[in-house]
Amino acid sequence: MIKIGIVGGTGYTGVELLRLLAMHPQADLQVITSRGEAGRPVADLFPSLRGHIDLAFSEPDDDALKACDLVFFATPNGTAMKSAPVLLAANTRVIDLAADFRISDQAVWEQWYGMTHASPELLPDAVYGLPEINRESIRGAMLVANPGCYPTATILGYLPLAQKGLIEGPLIADCKSGVSGAGRGANVGTLMAECGESFKAYAVAGHRHLPEIRQVLGSIMGGEPAMTFTPHLLPMIRGIHATLYSQVTSDTDLQALYEDFYADEPFVDVLPYGCHPETRSVRGVNRCQIAVHRPQGGDTVVALSVIDNLVKGAAGQAVHNMNLMFGLDESMGLDHVALAP
Amino acid sequence: MIKIGIVGGTGYTGVELLRLLAMHPQADLQVITSRGEAGRPVADLFPSLRGHIDLAFSEPDDDALKACDLVFFATPNGTAMKSAPVLLAANTRVIDLAADFRISDQAVWEQWYGMTHASPELLPDAVYGLPEINRESIRGAMLVANPGCYPTATILGYLPLAQKGLIEGPLIADCKSGVSGAGRGANVGTLMAECGESFKAYAVAGHRHLPEIRQVLGSIMGGEPAMTFTPHLLPMIRGIHATLYSQVTSDTDLQALYEDFYADEPFVDVLPYGCHPETRSVRGVNRCQIAVHRPQGGDTVVALSVIDNLVKGAAGQAVHNMNLMFGLDESMGLDHVALAP
Amino acid sequence: MIKIGIVGGTGYTGVELLRLLAMHPQADLQVITSRGEAGRPVADLFPSLRGHIDLAFSEPDDDALKACDLVFFATPNGTAMKSAPVLLAANTRVIDLAADFRISDQAVWEQWYGMTHASPELLPDAVYGLPEINRESIRGAMLVANPGCYPTATILGYLPLAQKGLIEGPLIADCKSGVSGAGRGANVGTLMAECGESFKAYAVAGHRHLPEIRQVLGSIMGGEPAMTFTPHLLPMIRGIHATLYSQVTSDTDLQALYEDFYADEPFVDVLPYGCHPETRSVRGVNRCQIAVHRPQGGDTVVALSVIDNLVKGAAGQAVHNMNLMFGLDESMGLDHVALAP
Amino acid sequence: MIKIGIVGGTGYTGVELLRLLAMHPQADLQVITSRGEAGRPVADLFPSLRGHIDLAFSEPDDDALKACDLVFFATPNGTAMKSAPVLLAANTRVIDLAADFRISDQAVWEQWYGMTHASPELLPDAVYGLPEINRESIRGAMLVANPGCYPTATILGYLPLAQKGLIEGPLIADCKSGVSGAGRGANVGTLMAECGESFKAYAVAGHRHLPEIRQVLGSIMGGEPAMTFTPHLLPMIRGIHATLYSQVTSDTDLQALYEDFYADEPFVDVLPYGCHPETRSVRGVNRCQIAVHRPQGGDTVVALSVIDNLVKGAAGQAVHNMNLMFGLDESMGLDHVALAP
CATH class of the missing domain: 3.30.360.10 (Dihydrodipicolinate Reductase; domain 2)
Structure with a gap:
C-alpha cells in the first residue's frame, strides 16, 4: 500500500482525487489538509464520499506529509512550489496538480503566472506528467507536474x-x-x-x-x-x-x-x-x-x-502517474466505465 | 462466472446494466438482443462502452437465452411476461426491469397497464426485488420483479x-x-x-x-x-x-x-x-x-x-438482486463512489 | 412619465426590473444606485441592456431619490426599512422588493429575519402588493411590500x-x-x-x-x-x-x-x-x-x-404595482409573450 | 395591417415567429397551417401563447394563403419551393425560413440538399434576406430567402x-x-x-x-x-x-x-x-x-x-425582412430587451 497525503482537498480536483483513491486497491490515504476546513470530516463536506473516506481534514503539517510515500497537491498555483522541497528532501514523492512545475522556463512561468517562482532549482528535474509522452521519465520521477486540462x-x-x-x-x-x-x-x-x-x-x-x-x-x-x-x-x-x-x-x-x-x-x-x-x-x-x-x-x-x-485532465492522470511512479499496473484503479447518459 | 443474457439493451436501463455488468467480477455477458439494432456492435451505439463490451446486439433467440444462468429484461412493459415462462422452464432465472411482475393482483395490473397479462400464473412466485424488504425471498427466487424507480x-x-x-x-x-x-x-x-x-x-x-x-x-x-x-x-x-x-x-x-x-x-x-x-x-x-x-x-x-x-432505481438494484440470487457478496460490483460534481 | 429611482440594481431582481422598465412607455429611469458598482455604466455590467439603459450606477444619494416619483428597492432585506421614511416624507412612493414590509406583525418579522425592525411605525400603512388580493389598497398606497416569489x-x-x-x-x-x-x-x-x-x-x-x-x-x-x-x-x-x-x-x-x-x-x-x-x-x-x-x-x-x-415573483409584480399606484393601465409594459422554448 | 399567413407553424421557428408577430403592431395573422395539427388551437399546443394567439391550425389551403399579403414558410426544406409560385402569381409575398432559395446556383443547391429544385426559375429573383448586406433589394423583393442561423x-x-x-x-x-x-x-x-x-x-x-x-x-x-x-x-x-x-x-x-x-x-x-x-x-x-x-x-x-x-438566426430576421418589404420602421416589433439571466 502506498501511503498518501493530499494538500488542499476541498476543490473539485481534490474531491475527484478522493473519489478515485477511494476505489484504488493500493492507495492508503493517510492525511488530507485544508486550512479552511480543518477538523471537518471529509464526508461531511462531500456526502458522496460517506462510507468511502473516513478521514477529517487537518491543518497543514509537514511531518504528517513527510511520513507519506506520495503527496498530491490539489492547491491553487503557487503552493506546491513552496512545500515541495521539504517533502522531496524527506524522500516523499510529489505530484502537483497545479501549474507550479509545468513550464520549464522560469521566466516564461513567472510572466504568465505573475509570481516569482519559489523553487526554480526543482524545475529541471520536474517531469511533465503526460504518460503518452513521458512514460519512462515519470517512472523514475520524484516530482511530477500534472498537466493542465x-x-x-x-x-x-x-x-x-x-x-x-x-x-x-x-x-x-x-x-x-x-x-x-x-x-x-x-x-x-x-x-x-x-x-x-x-x-x-x-x-x-x-x-x-x-x-x-x-x-x-x-x-x-x-x-x-x-x-x-x-x-x-x-x-x-x-x-x-x-x-x-x-x-x-x-x-x-x-x-x-x-x-x-x-x-x-x-x-x-x-x-x-x-x-x-x-x-x-x-x-x-x-x-x-x-x-x-x-x-x-x-x-x-x-x-x-x-x-x-477532472479525470484525464486532472485527478485521473495524477493517479496514472502515481501508478507509474510506484511500479503498479498503469490501469490500476482507473478501469471504470464512463457514466453515460 | 454467471452466464448472463440481456433482452432489449438499447434503452437507458439497458446501457446502465451493461456499464455495471462490465465492471462486475462474476458477470459473463453472453448475449444481448435487440430487434432494431441486431448485428451492430454494442460499443458502436454506446461509445462509452468501447473496450469494455465486445458483443454485438443479436436477434431475439430463445435458445441463446436459455443457455444463460440469468436473463435480464430491459424491455418495455409487456415483453418479459411473454418470454419468462420459456426461460424459467429451462431453469434460467429472470429479472424483469419492467413492470410485468410488480403488481401481484392481476386485475389491478391490467387496469393500470391496459393489457391482458400473458403469464398470470407466474405472479404468485414472482418476488418483488426490493432487497431491504425481501432479501431472503430474493435469494431463492427464480423470477424477480425489479421495482420501479x-x-x-x-x-x-x-x-x-x-x-x-x-x-x-x-x-x-x-x-x-x-x-x-x-x-x-x-x-x-x-x-x-x-x-x-x-x-x-x-x-x-x-x-x-x-x-x-x-x-x-x-x-x-x-x-x-x-x-x-x-x-x-x-x-x-x-x-x-x-x-x-x-x-x-x-x-x-x-x-x-x-x-x-x-x-x-x-x-x-x-x-x-x-x-x-x-x-x-x-x-x-x-x-x-x-x-x-x-x-x-x-x-x-x-x-x-x-x-x-438508473442505478438504485433500476440496473443497480437488478445487479443487487443478481448477487443475492446467486449467493454472491451483496455489494459485489456495486461499491463505486458517486460521481460528484 | 413617472420619474423612477432604483436602489441596488446589481442583483437579478434589479436587472430584471431594468429590463421591464426599459420597455415600459411611462417609465423614466432617473437614478440607479449601487455602492459596489458606482460609476460603472449599467450596460457594462449587463450587456443585454446595451442600447436600452444609458445610465451609470451612482452612489446612494437621498436627494436624487427624493426627486423621483417612485423608488424601487431591489436590495437585501434590511435596507429599505432604513431609507423609506425619508423618501415617504418627501412624498416619494416606495416599492420594496425585499421583505422589510411584508410581515405586519413586527415580532414575527424580527424572529424570522433576525433583525430589529428600523421602521415599525410604517408597518400598518404598508400594503402587501399582491394585486389579486389588494388591488384597491395598492392604488392608494405610498409604500408597497412586493410579495416574495x-x-x-x-x-x-x-x-x-x-x-x-x-x-x-x-x-x-x-x-x-x-x-x-x-x-x-x-x-x-x-x-x-x-x-x-x-x-x-x-x-x-x-x-x-x-x-x-x-x-x-x-x-x-x-x-x-x-x-x-x-x-x-x-x-x-x-x-x-x-x-x-x-x-x-x-x-x-x-x-x-x-x-x-x-x-x-x-x-x-x-x-x-x-x-x-x-x-x-x-x-x-x-x-x-x-x-x-x-x-x-x-x-x-x-x-x-x-x-x-423574477417577473410575477418580483420585478414584474413590482411594475404591476407601479401601474396601479400611478393610475396607469394595469398591463402597461407587461403584455409580452413568454420565451418558449 | 399586414395580412399574414404561416405555413408549418409547429416547429421552433414557427412558434418563435408566432411569439414575435403576436407583439408586432402591424401584423394581422390570418391563417396558420399544419397538416399534423389541423383543427387544434395554437395555444393548446403552445400554452405560452394563451391569450395572445387565438387561431387554430388549419389544413394547407392555397386560397386562404393567397388572400394574405405575406406568407412565411416555417417548413422543412423542399416545401416552399413547391408552393411559392402560386402565391407569387397571386401577388402574395413570400419569406422562406427554410433553405429553398438561399443558394443561387441550382446545381450546388441540389448537391447539398439532395433534391431536385422544384422552382429553379425563381432563384434569380429570390433575395437573400440578410439586411446588413441586401437591405435595398429586400425592400423591393417579392420572395426572400431568410438566411440560415x-x-x-x-x-x-x-x-x-x-x-x-x-x-x-x-x-x-x-x-x-x-x-x-x-x-x-x-x-x-x-x-x-x-x-x-x-x-x-x-x-x-x-x-x-x-x-x-x-x-x-x-x-x-x-x-x-x-x-x-x-x-x-x-x-x-x-x-x-x-x-x-x-x-x-x-x-x-x-x-x-x-x-x-x-x-x-x-x-x-x-x-x-x-x-x-x-x-x-x-x-x-x-x-x-x-x-x-x-x-x-x-x-x-x-x-x-x-x-x-431562433430570432436573429430565423424568426426575428424574417420579421425584419417583413418590415423592410412593407415599408415599416425596421425595428418595429423587434425592440425588446434580451432575457438575461
Whole structure:
C-alpha cells in the first residue's frame, strides 16, 4: 500500500482525487489538509464520499506529509512550489496538480503566472506528467507536474501529427470546457444563473495553458509552433472538447496514423473514421477519445479530442502517474466505465 | 462466472446494466438482443462502452437465452411476461426491469397497464426485488420483479415509519425525476428544447407507480394507505428526489429510528440530523440517501429520499438482486463512489 | 412619465426590473444606485441592456431619490426599512422588493429575519402588493411590500379554495425554484458545478416565506392555516413551480371555481382541466398559470401553480404595482409573450 | 395591417415567429397551417401563447394563403419551393425560413440538399434576406430567402474584414449552437438525456450551411474563400456562438473598423475592445453582438459573434425582412430587451 497525503482537498480536483483513491486497491490515504476546513470530516463536506473516506481534514503539517510515500497537491498555483522541497528532501514523492512545475522556463512561468517562482532549482528535474509522452521519465520521477486540462486534450489531439512532422502553418485550438474547470471558488461568473444556458469565449487575449501547450508540442516538433488558443465556457459541469485545426498537405492516411500511434495506449481511444466524440462518453473516466477529419479532402485537418477535465485532465492522470511512479499496473484503479447518459 | 443474457439493451436501463455488468467480477455477458439494432456492435451505439463490451446486439433467440444462468429484461412493459415462462422452464432465472411482475393482483395490473397479462400464473412466485424488504425471498427466487424507480425511493423513505406503525392520515409523495426516467424513445416531450430549463408535474391524475407503492406499503402496514403521488420532470438527466409527507403524532425519535432501521443495509444511508440529500451525491451508484425532518416539531413528518433512477432505481438494484440470487457478496460490483460534481 | 429611482440594481431582481422598465412607455429611469458598482455604466455590467439603459450606477444619494416619483428597492432585506421614511416624507412612493414590509406583525418579522425592525411605525400603512388580493389598497398606497416569489405562486394557487372556505386540514406546499431566486451573490452553493444536474430540498426546518404565506392566507381564511412549506432548488435559472396540497371534502366543481375566480385577472391564467403547467410557458412574463386536480376524485386537491420568480415573483409584480399606484393601465409594459422554448 | 399567413407553424421557428408577430403592431395573422395539427388551437399546443394567439391550425389551403399579403414558410426544406409560385402569381409575398432559395446556383443547391429544385426559375429573383448586406433589394423583393442561423452569425462576424479585403488564407469558422437549432422533431439525438451535459461536433465532413456562407462572402470578396466550418451542439436551448478565425496581416485598427462598419445597423452591436459576447445577452432578441480580437498582436484575428438562433438566426430576421418589404420602421416589433439571466 502506498501511503498518501493530499494538500488542499476541498476543490473539485481534490474531491475527484478522493473519489478515485477511494476505489484504488493500493492507495492508503493517510492525511488530507485544508486550512479552511480543518477538523471537518471529509464526508461531511462531500456526502458522496460517506462510507468511502473516513478521514477529517487537518491543518497543514509537514511531518504528517513527510511520513507519506506520495503527496498530491490539489492547491491553487503557487503552493506546491513552496512545500515541495521539504517533502522531496524527506524522500516523499510529489505530484502537483497545479501549474507550479509545468513550464520549464522560469521566466516564461513567472510572466504568465505573475509570481516569482519559489523553487526554480526543482524545475529541471520536474517531469511533465503526460504518460503518452513521458512514460519512462515519470517512472523514475520524484516530482511530477500534472498537466493542465486543456493541454492534455490539445496535445493528445495534435501529437501524432506533431511526431510525424506533418503540421504546417499556424495551429488553431478552439477549446471548450465545462464549468468545473473553473474551480469551486465562490465567483459570480460561475454561478449557475450566470453560465447556465449560455456560452462564451474567455481569455482570448491569452490563457496560461497556451505556453504549456506550445512548450510540449515544441519539444516534439523541434520548435514551438505558432498557435491561437481560444478557451470557451460550456453550460455543463464536466468535460473538455478540443477542436484542433492544422494545415497538412501530406497525403498520409491520418486515420491509420492515429490508430497506430495510440494502439498501445491504455487511455487514448481513437474512434472509427467519421465519428464525432462526445464528452459524455468519457465522463468520470481516465480516457481521451479522438477522431480525425479532413473535410472535403482539403488541407485543413480537424482533430476532435475529448476528456473529462477532472479525470484525464486532472485527478485521473495524477493517479496514472502515481501508478507509474510506484511500479503498479498503469490501469490500476482507473478501469471504470464512463457514466453515460 | 454467471452466464448472463440481456433482452432489449438499447434503452437507458439497458446501457446502465451493461456499464455495471462490465465492471462486475462474476458477470459473463453472453448475449444481448435487440430487434432494431441486431448485428451492430454494442460499443458502436454506446461509445462509452468501447473496450469494455465486445458483443454485438443479436436477434431475439430463445435458445441463446436459455443457455444463460440469468436473463435480464430491459424491455418495455409487456415483453418479459411473454418470454419468462420459456426461460424459467429451462431453469434460467429472470429479472424483469419492467413492470410485468410488480403488481401481484392481476386485475389491478391490467387496469393500470391496459393489457391482458400473458403469464398470470407466474405472479404468485414472482418476488418483488426490493432487497431491504425481501432479501431472503430474493435469494431463492427464480423470477424477480425489479421495482420501479419512484417506488424504490418512496418505499425506502416511508419504510421505517410504516414498519413501526407510525403513519397516520393520507400520505403525500411529491416526487421528481430526471429525464432519463422517461427512456430513450424519440418523443417530443423529452427533447432538450422541451424539458430543459423548465419544470412541470405530469400524470397527476394517476401514475402506474402509485398502485405499486400502495401494494408494498400496504403489505407492511396491514392495509393499503391513502396516498397522493405526484411525479414531476426535472431538467436534468439522472436522479430521483422523493419528498414524502406523513402525519405522525408519536413522539418517537425519528432520526434514531431511521438510523437503526437501516444500520445494516449496505445501500441505504441515513444522513445526519438536519441534512438535505442531493441527487448528485448518489449519481451513478446503488445507494439511497435519506433524511428525516419534522418541521417546527409539528405532526407533519417530511422524509427526503434520493436515488439514481438508473442505478438504485433500476440496473443497480437488478445487479443487487443478481448477487443475492446467486449467493454472491451483496455489494459485489456495486461499491463505486458517486460521481460528484 | 413617472420619474423612477432604483436602489441596488446589481442583483437579478434589479436587472430584471431594468429590463421591464426599459420597455415600459411611462417609465423614466432617473437614478440607479449601487455602492459596489458606482460609476460603472449599467450596460457594462449587463450587456443585454446595451442600447436600452444609458445610465451609470451612482452612489446612494437621498436627494436624487427624493426627486423621483417612485423608488424601487431591489436590495437585501434590511435596507429599505432604513431609507423609506425619508423618501415617504418627501412624498416619494416606495416599492420594496425585499421583505422589510411584508410581515405586519413586527415580532414575527424580527424572529424570522433576525433583525430589529428600523421602521415599525410604517408597518400598518404598508400594503402587501399582491394585486389579486389588494388591488384597491395598492392604488392608494405610498409604500408597497412586493410579495416574495414562493408566496406569490403559493397564495395564488390556494386563493380560490381559501376564499370559498374549502380548505380543511393542514396544507402542504411543495415548492421548487430556479437558482436565480438565490440571488447573484458569490456563494459556493449556487455555482453551476454545485447545483447543476442535481436537485435537493433546503430549509425544510423553516423558511422565511412560510410566515408570509400563512399571514396572507390567514387574513382570508379568518385564521392562519397549519402549513408545511418545503422549498427545493431546481437545476435551472428561472421559474417557480408550487405543488399545493389541501384536503377538500366539498364536491364543488373546482375547475369552474378557479376559472370564475380568476376570470378578470389579467395576470392569472387557469389552464383547462387536466393540464400541467410548465415554468417555461411563463418565462420572462408577468403571469401565473394554474391547474387544479383532484386525483382519483379523492379528498386531496392538488393545485399546480407556476410563475417566473423574477417577473410575477418580483420585478414584474413590482411594475404591476407601479401601474396601479400611478393610475396607469394595469398591463402597461407587461403584455409580452413568454420565451418558449 | 399586414395580412399574414404561416405555413408549418409547429416547429421552433414557427412558434418563435408566432411569439414575435403576436407583439408586432402591424401584423394581422390570418391563417396558420399544419397538416399534423389541423383543427387544434395554437395555444393548446403552445400554452405560452394563451391569450395572445387565438387561431387554430388549419389544413394547407392555397386560397386562404393567397388572400394574405405575406406568407412565411416555417417548413422543412423542399416545401416552399413547391408552393411559392402560386402565391407569387397571386401577388402574395413570400419569406422562406427554410433553405429553398438561399443558394443561387441550382446545381450546388441540389448537391447539398439532395433534391431536385422544384422552382429553379425563381432563384434569380429570390433575395437573400440578410439586411446588413441586401437591405435595398429586400425592400423591393417579392420572395426572400431568410438566411440560415450559422450563416447569419458567421457572415456578420467576417463581414467588415471581407468588405475591406483584409482576409488572407483559409477561414476557420468554429460554430456552436443550442439544440433548438435541430428542430422540434422527435429524434433520439436531441433528447435531453442524450445532449444534456455533453458536447460534440457534428457534420465535420460537410454541413449545408457551408456553401451558403461561402456564396455570400464570395459575392463580397470577389471569389469564394476557402473555409472550414465546424458546427457543434451545445447543451442549452437557444443561442449560436461563432468563433471565427482569419489570417490578417494588415495593421488596420480592427476595433474601429467593426464599430464604424456597423454604426448604423440597428441589430448589430459591436462590443468594446476586449469583451467576450455571451449568447444569453441576445436571448430572445433580434441582435448580433460581436467582438474582435487579435491575440498577442499576431496575424490571426478572432472574431466572436453571438445571436439567438431562433430570432436573429430565423424568426426575428424574417420579421425584419417583413418590415423592410412593407415599408415599416425596421425595428418595429423587434425592440425588446434580451432575457438575461
